[in-house]
Amino acid sequence: MKTDRPRLRHKFDQQKLLLILLVLMFSGFSALRPEFASARSIDNILRTLSMYGIASMGMTLVILTGGTDLSAGSNMALAGVVGAGLLGRAIGAANPVTLPFPLTMLLALLVCGFIGWVNGYCIARLKIAPFVATLAMMSLSRGMVYVVADYMVQGVSGSPITFMNDGYTLLGHGHVGPVPVQTLLFLAVFLVLYLFLKYTRTGRAIYAVGGNQETARLAGIKPVGIILLCYTLCGMLAGLSGLILVGKLSSAATVAAKGYELDFITAVALGGTGMSGGSGGVVGTLLGAAFLAVMNNGLDMINVPSFYQYLIKGVILVLAVYGDKLLQKRGKN
């Protein structure tokens, strides 16, 4: 318990630093290009942030248990093809079923939740290292994306499912007042997870399992249940992100969201959640995802060639994690 105090202070520091950087970066981009602070641009940033943010929230849970989920990108694509496919309204749709929008969404989320549960099962029960289990699932799930897409749509293997549907359009483009629907979803997910992690027994247990699984077990927590829960939630949240992506494009591509898992992990790491588990939280991830969204949009707006953006992103990731380490060290002394 004694170690809690410096850790809390460090968390505060890291988040404050990230917040200051975020504000600085935002004002910097706005100074260079006034359009950056316009309503349309902010709307755009918010929507990017929300789509990445929702999946990053799930990733935070998994990383808090000391794991990782490399299958998140594939799960996004899987949710997309399942959701869009079951609508049965695609161009060249071949499947017999035609379901209403809410049902397709529910089924897509269930499928992704199941994938997440299998991840958790492999990790908690079969004791496969999280990295390896989810690497296998990344491959497996991407393969299923192709199978589902080929089953749902006639035509060349692996062709995207393109359709028009009000429900998905609302998800990807809708607004409530000035706020995009997906941002409301994101905030809801964020708030629920924040309260869950902070105030519920199960939420606290996630930290305990991430800190030391054996100790947690001896303290009467069931690590297997916690791990299953975290991976299932991670799968479902990745699925929700995937549905938003589909809504945004009105098309579910088989190659969608390839490599996104690394972006989610980056957002979580930027937010100060340790990769070894047990420390951090969703507030940091919110800031990390916001940081990435502002940076990506800003660099595009001030016309930095995409080649340099790779370099900048790589350096910032290392510096952020290094900064976190420095703050941690200072907090301990």
Add this chain to the structure above:
Amino acid sequence: MKNKMLYKGYLGIRPHLLILCALTVLMVIMSLLAPNFLTGGNLLDILRVNSIKGIMSIAMTLVLVTGGIDLSVGSAFALSGAVTASLIAGSYSDYITSNLFKCNTCVAIAIGLLAGALVGLVNGLVITRLKVEPFLATLAMMIFARGLTYLYTGGYPINFKPIPDDFAWLGKGYVGAVPVPAVIFFLVAAAGGWILKYTAFGRLLFAIGGNRETAGLSGIPVERNICLTYVFMGVMAGLAGIIMTSRVASASAVAGDSYEMDVIAGVVLGGTLQSGGKGSVIGTVIGIFIFGIIENGLNILGMPTYFKLIIKGIVIIAAIGGRYLFPVKRRGGAKDENRQTQTTA
């Protein structure tokens, strides 16, 4: 050389019986399903295709043994390939870098390997000096080195007109009946196996992976050894990239994208633990060939390529999960521990 391979085989085969059986069964099934699977030409093809990822996976085995990971190998692969290609006489592209300076093939390859070594060195320094987790450090390097490759090539592919014979030999040539990439792969595998098993450096890597703290307290220069491992990884990724460039007679900035996942999958299937401290080169070689044969077999059978993805996922889960549920060697009560967690959970 042949003697050493045989020697290594005798000593190293026992723990890999399970996976070796899997490989054999797989080959039998494939040869029954596809009559032309067992032809010499096809087997040589499998050898050649998988040598390139194989070279990287040998070095990745060393990295995983220390408890690290390297996600940047795909990017180092592309960077070295592009650097070497741009320096070789006869290469051209629509971007200025590859038309500036030409040199001897050997020098060009050396400079390409140096680029890979630099990528590895920076990885090693960031991990050991800045104490950034290997996953995040090499993730950042994956993005960074990819960006460097784009900058260097301007996004244009580098082609040859014509490709010099000595450079083409690297990817397309034969030594006797064996393709050159396969020969290089076997040399690298033999060297990697020798390093891991019989040199002080290799044994230290196991010690570091087993328990870094203890290794450090025992006076092992942990940081230097980890750095060296990443440099070796970078050089091997570069070598693979250069061979690939020679083989397809073209270098592009998108080469080797997501190779890291294939390489890591092969190594892990071969029994090297991602948590460090355990692993072997021979297992990695078998692991890489299992994936290679699955891919080749599906191609011969004319199955859609995405079956490969599904089968690959199942194979990894079955192999690693199976190894836990049915351990070949009896390890101090591993089963009991399992039962205990299951009853309490």
